[in-house]
Amino acid sequence: MAEKILAIENICKSFGGLLATNDVSFNVNKGEILGIIGPNGAGKSTVFNLITGFYPIDSGSITYKDQRIDGLTPDKICHLGITRTFQVAKPFPGLTIADNILVACLPKAAKVSDARAKVDEVLKIVSLDKKADVLGADLTTLERKRLELGKALATNPEILLLDEVMTGLKPKEMDDMMDLIRELKKTKTIVIVEHVMRVIMNISDRIIVLDHGQKIAEGLPKEIAENNAVIEAYLGRGAKKDA
Amino acid sequence: MGILALVLLVVYFLPLTVFARHILVLTLFYAFMGTGWNLMCGYAGRLSLGHAAFVAVGAYTSLLLFSHFSLTPWIGMIAGGLVAVVVMMLIAYPSFRFGLIGPYFTLASIAVAEIVHYLLIYGRDLTGGSLGMSLPYVKETTIINSLINLQFDGKEPYYLVILGFWLVGLLVTWKMERTRYYLEAIREDQDAAAALGISVNKNLIIAACISAFMVAIGGTFYVQYFRYIDPYSIAGFTLSLNMALVAVIGGSGTLFGPTIGAFLLIPLTEILRMTLGAQIPGLHLFLYGILLVVCIIFLPKGIASLPGIIRAKKAKNDQKPENQASKGVL
Amino acid sequence: MLLQIIASGLLLGGIYALVSVGLNLIFGVIKIVNLAHGDFLMMAMYGTFFLYTVQGINPYVSTLIIFPAFVLIGVLIFRLIIKPLLGKAETEVNTIIATAGLGFVLQNLALMLWKSDFRAIETNLTGKSYEFAGIMLSAGRTWAFVVCVAVAVLLYYILMKTKVGTHVRAVSQDTEAATLMGINVNKIYTLTFAFGIALVGLAGVILTPTFYVYPTVGLYFNTMAFIIVVLGGLGSFTGALIGGLIIGLIESFAGVMASAELAQVFSLLIFLIILFVRPQGIMGKSARV
Numbered sequence A: 001m002a003e004k005i006l007a008i009e010n011i012c013k014s015f016g017g018l019l020a021t022n023d024v025s026f027n028v029n030k031g032e033i034l035g036i037i038g039p040n041g042a043g044k045s046t047v048f049n050l051i052t053g054f055y056p057i058d059s060g061s062i063t064y065k066d067q068r069i070d071g072l073t074p075d076k077i078c079h080l081g082i083t084r085t086f087q088v089a090k091p092f093p094g095l096t097i098a099d100n101i102l103v104a105c106l107p108k109a110a111k112v113s114d115a116r117a118k119v120d121e122v123l124k125i126v127s128l129d130k131k132a133d134v135l136g137a138d139l140t141t142l143e144r145k146r147l148e149l150g151k152a153l154a155t156n157p158e159i160l161l162l163d164e165v166m167t168g169l170k171p172k173e174m175d176d177m178m179d180l181i182r183e184l185k186k187t188k189t190i191v192i193v194e195h196v197m198r199v200i201m202n203i204s205d206r207i208i209v210l211d212h213g214q215k216i217a218e219g220l221p222k223e224i225a226e227n228n229a230v231i232e233a234y235l236g237r238g239a240k241k242d243a
Numbered sequence B: 001m002g003i004l005a006l007v008l009l010v011v012y013f014l015p016l017t018v019f020a021r022h023i024l025v026l027t028l029f030y031a032f033m034g035t036g037w038n039l040m041c042g043y044a045g046r047l048s049l050g051h052a053a054f055v056a057v058g059a060y061t062s063l064l065l066f067s068h069f070s071l072t073p074w075i076g077m078i079a080g081g082l083v084a085v086v087v088m089m090l091i092a093y094p095s096f097r098f099g100l101i102g103p104y105f106t107l108a109s110i111a112v113a114e115i116v117h118y119l120l121i122y123g124r125d126l127t128g129g130s131l132g133m134s135l136p137y138v139k140e141t142t143i144i145n146s147l148i149n150l151q152f153d154g155k156e157p158y159y160l161v162i163l164g165f166w167l168v169g170l171l172v173t174w175k176m177e178r179t180r181y182y183l184e185a186i187r188e189d190q191d192a193a194a195a196l197g198i199s200v201n202k203n204l205i206i207a208a209c210i211s212a213f214m215v216a217i218g219g220t221f222y223v224q225y226f227r228y229i230d231p232y233s234i235a236g237f238t239l240s241l242n243m244a245l246v247a248v249i250g251g252s253g254t255l256f257g258p259t260i261g262a263f264l265l266i267p268l269t270e271i272l273r274m275t276l277g278a279q280i281p282g283l284h285l286f287l288y289g290i291l292l293v294v295c296i297i298f299l300p301k302g303i304a305s306l307p308g309i310i311r312a313k314k315a316k317n318d319q320k321p322e323n324q325a326s327k328g329v330l
Numbered sequence C: 001m002l003l004q005i006i007a008s009g010l011l012l013g014g015i016y017a018l019v020s021v022g023l024n025l026i027f028g029v030i031k032i033v034n035l036a037h038g039d040f041l042m043m044a045m046y047g048t049f050f051l052y053t054v055q056g057i058n059p060y061v062s063t064l065i066i067f068p069a070f071v072l073i074g075v076l077i078f079r080l081i082i083k084p085l086l087g088k089a090e091t092e093v094n095t096i097i098a099t100a101g102l103g104f105v106l107q108n109l110a111l112m113l114w115k116s117d118f119r120a121i122e123t124n125l126t127g128k129s130y131e132f133a134g135i136m137l138s139a140g141r142t143w144a145f146v147v148c149v150a151v152a153v154l155l156y157y158i159l160m161k162t163k164v165g166t167h168v169r170a171v172s173q174d175t176e177a178a179t180l181m182g183i184n185v186n187k188i189y190t191l192t193f194a195f196g197i198a199l200v201g202l203a204g205v206i207l208t209p210t211f212y213v214y215p216t217v218g219l220y221f222n223t224m225a226f227i228i229v230v231l232g233g234l235g236s237f238t239g240a241l242i243g244g245l246i247i248g249l250i251e252s253f254a255g256v257m258a259s260a261e262l263a264q265v266f267s268l269l270i271f272l273i274i275l276f277v278r279p280q281g282i283m284g285k286s287a288r289v
């Protein structure tokens, strides 16, 4: 059986009166790609924010390798080995791309020179090596997404949480990104939030579905595609089904 | 840095007029203060216009210790620095904890300086109120005693002292390479920095405390050099603003920015003051103000940003053809 | 005695509120800190002073000259200094520094032209008080208070009931959305800035009969105005009024009970606490995606 690396149990989070996360539980197994889907506003990003400590959970527990991580600050969680990307990419606009990556390498590097030595490698992985001296503010959408991924990779996480890294990309760019993620799977565990069905069905080992802050389904991609509740959650609200 | 220090050391031996030496001392003083200010306000982007609060705390602490207990200013300045750190924590901790950023942080910093200003006036029994305090002058015969009391007859020794302070300030900033990167990341995007494993509050507080400590030490130097302080000059808005200005005009968030700014602005103001100030009071500061506004409009990132701007422009232009070619290839 | 303290506190508060309204408007809509705010006040006070001493124009009548003049000055300053700085990464820092520099320019201009003397004018209201149920109200300050309330009401009307006001509110909430709605953000900014400066000009006129004029008088009012703006809440004019009254009362009470300096310290502490514990509206954006 797969080895459980992250256990989310009964977590809740409300913003004012709105229950953004309502009693959600799921496990993440080592080495898998877990897809999270759900309509806009379903609470996908909120789950990432809760796991990485950007918001405190109201109740429930989050356990990473037998250690409770709820209540820890985002930087501590990153040090433990969980790094997330932001749905709206957050480059450091005033720093060059190389420095963006350097900053991401630094917290886990013993010496600044060690971090420096890693920068080129990361830049190559996300195909930004030619842009090293460009400022974070001067990137295209695609480049921003790549930089976002590159920064997360630079922290050398065990679990990578990817929040809509494909949104806004052209089909060809998506294919490249998918190849990259499959490559990353060899060494990392990945949780990916995505809107694009073609991508998520293709790439995920397992999928969970959120709607209105609740988990409404969990299973293999094939099972999810045939699940009535899921189809209703999507089609019922007129969201178009991709591919 | 080494070369610059050497040049400045050579300057020490030049036969300069008293006025020229005074300008040099002031310039290095502001270069040092700007360097201290820069750590928190430049790198971390928390714009403080109340740093005079910490200067005043440092100055009054060492002065009071000296005049009441004859404690050498060398120890007094450490004590003053520590008190300034405590005061800084009182403001920095809640500011960072409650996420006070942008203009709100600036306003809070101004308020802190005002509070210190009014408290100094209020505590007139101890501080002399708005009349200020003089440094008890000790006539010394031996160099050792002069050194211990940090009081000299000529300007030359002060020049060496402030040159040393400034060098140490630069060195400290330079040595904090990792922290500097963290602070820049925090300045650019606090959440993104935290997601990458950077402890936002810890780094901000480290920067704030070192910054307060440095300018407080500058406060002690100010007392020793001018031999007189009052709340208006040492806790007032003008001093706060001047520290910020040398850094911003030179290029805040860069190692040498504050020094460049000080070497440009301070001699200029002093010379303007000498030549115009006596005839028409205010004219030199009027011109100074206009210069500032013009500088900010045309070089918003300061003089130190010039090479970077040119490099970035070049990088952008160089990239254009390849950019086309590599399109679609991840 | 207690009533007297409250009454003087309220009148003082009204004046403070009037001084801070223009700042509030600029801060609330353009999101910039105008550190030269108090210095515009000072210029208006000198203007009023000389219009009276040289031309013999009654201070209250000189509003008709000062107000439009300050609208023009506001437009000019906005075009020359503020606009080039907007929309960049360093906007916040640079507008603060630039307006501080502008303040320097104005203060020293005043020093050059009029020396550092304290000046005051005597009008038919000077030294006069109204007695009301045993409470003495300074005539000058009473009128200042009345003007303040009138301005607040007028502003409220303009912002809430007119088309321009709707546009200003839209811009203050979301510039991008406002642009999409076809609102000329630049025009609204210019208008807001000019109007904000004109309002502080008006405050200067009203203050002149009861306050000394000197080159750095603006510094004193500057701090006060910022405290009130934050205390009352950004862009809220009732807030500014209430904030002004609170500070006026604190000063009036603390001035009687302790010392003038402690009164200031007390106001400033309240200001800091409000900054810390009332993050909504006064904290920058922290929403995550």
Ligand SMILES: Nc1ncnc2c1ncn2[C@@H]1O[C@H](COP(=O)(O)OP(=O)(O)O)[C@@H](O)[C@H]1O
Residues within 6 Å of the ligand: A015, A018, A020, A038, A039, A040, A041, A042, A043, A044, A045, A046, A047, C287, C288, C289
């Ligand atoms: N900081 C916040 N404050 C208030 N409401 C929020 C906040 N963050 C998210 N929400 C709300 O929680 C719900 C879920 O949001 P989110 O997790 O971003 O959805 P998704 O990523 O699935 O599109 C939405 O209704 C959103 O408006």
Ligand SMILES: [Mg+2]
Residues within 6 Å of the ligand: A044, A045, A046, A087, C289
């Ligand atoms: Mg989302």
